[in-house]
Amino acid sequence: MLENSVLFSLRLSFQVAAVATFFIIVIGVTIAYFLAQRNFRGKELLDMLFTLPLVLPPTVTGYYLIILFGRNGIIGNPLYTWTGWSIMFTWHAAVLASFVVALPLMIKTTRAAIETVDKNLIHASYTLGHSEFETTVRVILPLAKRGILAGTVLSFARALGEFGATLMLAGNIPGKTDTMPLAIYSLAGSGEWSQANGMVILLTLMSGLFLYFANRYSKRII
Amino acid sequence: MGLSVHLKKKVKGFNLDVAWEIDNELTVLFGYSGAGKTMTLQMIAGLLIPDDGFVRIDKTIMFDSNKGINVPSQKRHLGYVFQDLALFPHMTALDNILYGSDTMRKSERWERAREMIETFHLERLEKKYPAELSGGQKQRVAFARSLMRKPLLLLLDEPFSALDNPLRIEMRRFLRDIKNRFDMPIVLVTHDYTEAFTVADTIIIYSNGNVIQTGIPQNILDNPLSPEVEVLVNNSPLSYSSR
Numbered sequence: 001m002l003e004n005s006v007l008f009s010l011r012l013s014f015q016v017a018a019v020a021t022f023f024i025i026v027i028g029v030t031i032a033y034f035l036a037q038r039n040f041r042g043k044e045l046l047d048m049l050f051t052l053p054l055v056l057p058p059t060v061t062g063y064y065l066i067i068l069f070g071r072n073g074i075i076g077n078p079l080y081t082w083t084g085w086s087i088m089f090t091w092h093a094a095v096l097a098s099f100v101v102a103l104p105l106m107i108k109t110t111r112a113a114i115e116t117v118d119k120n121l122i123h124a125s126y127t128l129g130h131s132e133f134e135t136t137v138r139v140i141l142p143l144a145k146r147g148i149l150a151g152t153v154l155s156f157a158r159a160l161g162e163f164g165a166t167l168m169l170a171g172n173i174p175g176k177t178d179t180m181p182l183a184i185y186s187l188a189g190s191g192e193w194s195q196a197n198g199m200v201i202l203l204t205l206m207s208g209l210f211l212y213f214a215n216r217y218s219k220r221i222i
Numbered sequence: 223m224g225l226s227v228h229l230k231k232k233v234k235g236f237n238l239d240v241a242w243e244i245d246n247e248l249t250v251l252f253g254y255s256g257a258g259k260t261m262t263l264q265m266i267a268g269l270l271i272p273d274d275g276f277v278r279i280d281k282t283i284m285f286d287s288n289k290g291i292n293v294p295s296q297k298r299h300l301g302y303v304f305q306d307l308a309l310f311p312h313m314t315a316l317d318n319i320l321y322g323s324d325t326m327r328k329s330e331r332w333e334r335a336r337e338m339i340e341t342f343h344l345e346r347l348e349k350k351y352p353a354e355l356s357g358g359q360k361q362r363v364a365f366a367r368s369l370m371r372k373p374l375l376l377l378l379d380e381p382f383s384a385l386d387n388p389l390r391i392e393m394r395r396f397l398r399d400i401k402n403r404f405d406m407p408i409v410l411v412t413h414d415y416t417e418a419f420t421v422a423d424t425i426i427i428y429s430n431g432n433v434i435q436t437g438i439p440q441n442i443l444d445n446p447l448s449p450e451v452e453v454l455v456n457n458s459p460l461s462y463s464s465r
Contacts, residue, residue: 123269124308126295128322129371138321142312 006195008175009183010202016091016179017159020098024155028106029148033136035107036114047107054104058164061101065169069096093170094177098159105158106151109218113147114140150217157210161203224407225375228275229265238262238431241275244424248401248408252418253428253454259411260305262428263377266409267302268295279374279407301368301376305383307360309352315363316348322370338366341403358389362396369404376400378410382417390414394421415454419443427451 035047053061069076071086080086087093117140125135141148163181170177172186180199187196226243238258251259264270266277268284271292277285279300284293309318319338323331339345342362352360361381368376382393398421401408412418418425419439427435427442435447446452 118306118308120304120306120308121310123264123267123295124302124304124310125321126269127267127298127300127302128367129296129299129325130321131296134324139310 013179016094020159021156032110051104062165062168089171097165097169098162102155102158105154109151113144146217153214226278229272230274247423249424250418250422257428258431301373303381305380307364322367342366376408
């Protein structure tokens with residue numbers, strides 16, 4: 001039988017990953033679109049900035065997020081004085097951490113997919129009287145669909161496994177912010193192997209499954 | 223008056239400077255690859271902005287650098303058939319054709335689509351995707367799509383280059399057919415001698431970003447104005463039979 005705390009971690013993990021992935025799709029696709037289709041100064045710098053969390057140690061990303069969103073942070077402080085609410089040590093913080101860490105996976109795959117869409121198809125759409133927005137919705141995004149799907153699956157998998165930045169930002173509060181990776185850390189620390197085993201196997205199986213789907217989608221776009 | 227252009231554009235080591243005007247006729251832009259023919263079409267269509275000059279379609283100013291006018295591609299109301307045809311791979315033949323007419327009323331749209339399908343003999347191919355069509359069929363879908371919204375002008379960028387020879391000959395007949403059926407200027411870009419000299423009412427010869435001779439095919443064959451044109455014309459299999 002699964003214990004309540006395990007079930008809670010399982011549910012919380014999926015909730016955090018799902019919400020983070022939702023924002024990743026909306027914001028990631030938009031950013032990828034502008035990076036692929038527009039030319040502006042500092043474009044590659046911006047791309048680098050968004051990609052940085054992919055290579056930075058998650059604790060460093062978490063550190064930056066504390067500087068930004070902590071109770072005394074650049075954004076966190078005015079938010080706290082204005083509303084009396086701080087994101088720190090809530091499940092929202094886990095969403096924010098997962099979002100920032102997994103976002104580059106979406107941007108990278110989607111940008112590549114959009115860039116492979118034949119320029120002539122976009123031009124054809126323009127000469128047929130369609131605006132840039134219409135062309136994006138009816139030609140570019142449908143043709144970049146597989147890249148976006150691959151990005152979604154990878155981001156969700158990454159969000160589900162997020163540990164370092166989440167620990168920094170949301171803490172490891174049992175029954176509140178302990179997602180599966182954090183719960184495994186606590187269980188292993190206190191020697192409760194049998195409970196950890198279940199979660200470890202579950203996460204491993206799911207990650208494998210996600211990779212399988214991501215590969216299937218991305219293979220067909222390249 | 224059909225189409226009148228004066229286009230100047232500098233890009234990395236290449237300098238385009240051309241001016242010409244044509245009536246409702248089939249005009250061929252002829253010359254070697256890299257002479258600026260496709261670039262000219264792109265500027266007429268508003269897909270590329272000239273540094274200087276103007277584009278007038280049927281007296282409407284579409285671009286004028288002096289007056290600061292630049293009508294976007296969407297509003298230039300022209301048909302463009304691309305070299306690779308640029309059919310939308312995720313849409314059926316019918317959806318590709320319908321995509322060219324979103325501004326029309328629904329009933330008008332369907333009627334027009336039916337008309338195009340008939341004109342281009344696309345019956346029974348409506349539900350097929352571009353990948354399931356032959357080269358010639360794709361060609362006809364691309365033409366149908368570009369003519370769907372009754373353009374003021376038709377631009378053709380080597381649309382037959384991917385076809386086998388017998389099919390190309392058929393497509394030339396088909397092109398004359400289009401010309402007779404739709405009264406508008408047609409500009410065809412090609413570097414194929416036979417194609418240029420068999421279909422054209424007027425030929426504009428491009429070389430290295432400039433126009434080096436303009437005229438009806440027979441005049442150009444009989445009276446090349448420069449050694450360069452002579453070389454181009456002498457390479458043409460037609461020049462032997464016509465002399």
